[in-house]
Amino acid sequence: MDTTTFLLMIPLLLTVFCVFTISRSRNPRLPPGPYPFPVIGNLLQLGNKPHRSLAALSKRYGPLMLLKLGSRTTLVISSPDMAKEFFHKHDQSFSSRSVPEIVRLNNHNESSIVWLPAEYQWRRLRRITKECLFSGQSLDASEQLRRQKVHELVDHVRECCRNEKAVNIGAVAFTTTLNIISNLLFSSNFSQYDLTSSQEIHEVISGLLEVAGKPNLVDFFPILRPLDPQGLASQVHVYFDKLFAIFDNIIDQRLQRRAVSSSYDTDLSTQHDVLDLLLDINFKDDHELSINDMKSFFMDLLVAGSDTVSITLEWAMTELIRNPKKLETARIELMKHMHNNDKTLNEHNIPQLPYLQAIIKETLRLHPPGPFLVPHQATHDVEVEGFIVPKDAQILCNVWAIGRDPKVWSNANVFMPERFLEAKTDYRGQDFELIPFGAGRRSCPGLNLARRELHTILVSLIYNFDWKLEGNMRAQDLDMEEKFGLSLPRNVPLMAIPIDHDRL
Template sequence: METLLCLFLVLILTLVSSIFLKKNKNSKFNLPPSPSSLPIIGNIHHLAGLPHRCFHNLSIKYGPVVLLRLGSVPVVVISSSEAAEAVLKTRDLECCSRPKTVGTGKLSYGFKDITFSQYGAYWREMRKLAVIELFSLKKVQSYRYIREDEVGFVVKKLSEASLTQSPVDLSKTFFSLTASIICRVALGQNFHESDFFIDQEKIEELVTEATVALGAFTFSDFFPGVLGRFLDLLFQRHKRINKVFEELDAFYQHVIDDHLKPEGRKNQDIVSMMLDMIDEQGDEDSFKLNMDNVKAILMDVFLAGIDTSAVTMIWAMAELVKNPRVMKKAQENTRTTLGLNKERITEDDIGKVDYLKLIVKETFRLHPALPFIIPRETMSHVKIQGYDIPPKTQIQINVWTIGRDPERWTDPEEFNPERFTDSSVDFRGQHYELLPFGSGRRMCPAMPMGVANVELALMNLLYFFDWGLPDGMEVGELDMEEAGNISIVKKIPLQLVPLRRY
């Protein structure tokens, strides 16, 4: 199918070779530099491979602000902390809407979620709901017992595996862990109870399929109008999106139906809270929730919450094993600080171990789970570092490149947590060289929950276990190749051998 697609595009180029993309030649505009483009497709031919690496290579040649034309869609790629600050802080209001794509529109029930909805009164109400009711620090802390229970269950399973000293698939372990936490927090459903209607394998499959669908290429996204719709129909580009939407919708509906039963709201999970809000709405309320809003919020929590935390933990453990000095220091620091006789690690212990926080920061820098902040779209004409950016321009901020900027970071390709010792740089949106959760109005509201998941899990694995590679594998042989589209994970699952210490 992909070969046929390429041949068809070549045919289009041949037939319309005299038609070139319109370029704004108006001398009053100082547009960002741009690579050479082709008829119809624009700069799409420059994106052969992982997008964040393709954009990184273009930034090396053309600078930190680059204009691309993907089909008929203008896209500005931002690849420096200074330019990112201009977008996310100085011009945050003018640059804080979202582009509409087929995949995001379908899976968000017509942009009724928080992540992909356009900027306006609706988004402000949904953001307020998320910040105050769903993901406040108090609410995140109330779910602490869930995180501790689920991490404790992982420690138990790894302890059993350590008896045989056999390799464990940590990639699967981390996805199962985050899925278990999110399903209890958001859905009130516990994998370890026999009446849960779906298993972890299916959850992981759904999350993977949905992430692929969100990042999938559809012609309509880049060629609006009859041509895009015709090509999508011809190559069935919507088929995968529609299939995963139907599966997710059925899953959400099953959960909601369970909560609507008299005994269904026994926990204060996110679904319960939102259904209670719907019940309490009055005729005079100007902003009202419905079931599509509930499902759209579940999409945000479910996909982002499971995927990004798991990906971060995978990269952190991969880098620790790849760098024995850092691993040894992390384990010694954790065990010396907490003592050697603890039977259980709790969230009270997290603040005591400073080196763990440095490891998490360094993982966010070198391996942001999302190499791009969720794309923004300009609502009016803005200037970024002297360049004119017209309205309705998509903005992609490459945080993967920013985290590797040699002007900002010494030895940027090296995993070195000590670089953050005595450094004020943090990942909470105020330092534009480290942006795993974004910044400004569209910053991820669930950041506290994600960080809590990552820190507690890593601390337990560092305290209770030593880690080795499978028999016959040397540290230098550990494959760090990336894969993915929206989120970037280690391509080959991380297989490590746990050895229980305490």
């Protein structure tokens, strides 16, 4: 062997040595998993669709699998029973978050409802979301606002229909959901359907979602933090600063208005939007909820509540366009409950529409917008099913894999809303085979708002219009690949041309 060959072989020998050493020294009480390479661990096995790669790996290693992602110990859950162990039996021990690097910028993790540990300040924010936004009473009170926003959507689609113009379903759904939340928070629209008008806030939020969805090397190798090798931290800084400046402006204007308004009082029942309610709390509780806490809260709700809903709607429309008979069944069911000149669904009618509800469940089963939930973290060593889950390990629950597991679902890859007509399975966190909103104390607080939005917006699109694909593309030819990021949208946006029912 010449010297050059020997030198070239050194990295290979080192790798083999390390793998051997790690495999020998692996604690047998740790869950099984693929052997990690030195330094990078199992990163190369993630590929560009980690939900699919990890689903495949779990077939080999089982429903609880241990990986090393760079230096981060990660546990992957891939079965309903295991999910129940974590988020029901040991819920408290796994209710912390594993915090990504970009969330640490501007210390957002210290005031964010999504990233705070499940302690006092987090409980307080959860209570506020419930009282101000998501209780049945608050949601009933804001129904009119949602109807108005859905009307605006229908008007826009009607305009496209007249001009035979294709609609980007995900984009218009995003505008609708963003405006619903921005109106709940500030009584103002953050986006417009008309692309010629200014879309600054819309662009900042979508930019933030996009950057936050990119895999960040610093999460796997914290030692690289000062280098910010992909420039993600600097991009996020820019978005944070822009968004916080917008919030500052809105808050200043509101404070000025409140200062001059003689009718202003601190009786919560007379207030309208969440900003008013939070300013009241700030005023009453001697600034226990600071202006900075409020800005983090607004950002979290806008980010968590806009693209999750719009992505689900885009997938629901995709599946219905591919399955015209199922679309027709949904319409026939709707005819019985809608009156002639209704454009939108009354939210109280949702329980009377079992097929529509089944469509939403089936869409969330096949296309959960958060394929791994939001990463949890073990607060201490925990024994689960005979294995040790080490303190500080990151926990990913692969709800995408659970939704497609043939051991759990018959014809698992087929869109079949009918499966939910007889079954009582629901997505509220009791049935662990369907947990797109998570389960346990960290589950999604926006579920009830999302449920109302998903059903009413979908109805407005399928009841008022028929749809054909752009360029006479056949529905069977639609690309069904997803793009992995912070959420799981379609890889190629769904572009469809609305057709008036009367012209069919």
